[in-house]
Amino acid sequence: MSLLDLLFGQKQKTASVAKERLQLIIARERSGEQSSPDFLPQLQQELIAVISKYVKVNQDDIKVSLEKKNNFEVLEVNIVLPEVGQAR
Amino acid sequence: MSLLDLLFGQKQKTASVAKERLQLIIARERSGEQSSPDFLPQLQQELIAVISKYVKVNQDDIKVSLEKKNNFEVLEVNIVLPEVGQAR
Incomplete structure (x- = not known):
C-alpha cells in the first residue's frame, strides 16, 4: 500500500x-440517487x-478544501501543528 | 489536485x-526528536x-490500518455505510 508515498512523497517537499x-x-x-444528506x-x-x-x-494554520467529482467527495484538512518546543 | 483519483481511481473497482x-x-x-506523544x-x-x-x-464494517514510515504515520479507516434504503 503506497498511500503514504502518495500523500507525502509528492506534496511535502517543503x-x-x-x-x-x-x-x-x-x-x-x-x-x-438515494444518498444521505451532505454532512461533510x-x-x-x-x-x-x-x-x-x-x-x-x-x-489560522488550518487549510480546508472540498473536492467533488461525480459520486465522490473529498474533504481535505491540512493542519500545521505548533512546534512542540513552544509549549515548554 | 488528483488526490481523489488516487484514492478512488485505483482502489474502488468493486x-x-x-x-x-x-x-x-x-x-x-x-x-x-521532539515529537508529541502518539495519539492517533x-x-x-x-x-x-x-x-x-x-x-x-x-x-463490523470498519477496517482500520496504521502505517508507519520514518517520520510519517498514516491511519486509514474504511467504512462501508449501510444502504440508505434500509432505513426507510
Whole structure:
C-alpha cells in the first residue's frame, strides 16, 4: 500500500523545517440517487474539535478544501501543528 | 489536485453495487526528536464516534490500518455505510 508515498512523497517537499503536520482526509463515495444528506462540512468542524483536544491547533494554520467529482467527495484538512518546543 | 483519483481511481473497482463508502485518512508528519506523544489510536476512536453521529456505522464494517514510515504515520479507516434504503 503506497498511500503514504502518495500523500507525502509528492506534496511535502517543503518539510525541511522541523514542524509537525497533520493531514485529515475524508473521502466519501455516494451511491447516487438515494444518498444521505451532505454532512461533510459539519463533520469537518467536529473532527477539528476532536483533534484540538490532542494537539494545540491554531485556526489560522488550518487549510480546508472540498473536492467533488461525480459520486465522490473529498474533504481535505491540512493542519500545521505548533512546534512542540513552544509549549515548554 | 488528483488526490481523489488516487484514492478512488485505483482502489474502488468493486463499487458497482450501490453502497456508500467513507474513507478517513489521518496522516501525521512528526518532526523527529521532539515529537508529541502518539495519539492517533485514541484519535481514531473519537473520530469514528463523531462519524457515527451522522451516519449509521456497523463496527463490523470498519477496517482500520496504521502505517508507519520514518517520520510519517498514516491511519486509514474504511467504512462501508449501510444502504440508505434500509432505513426507510
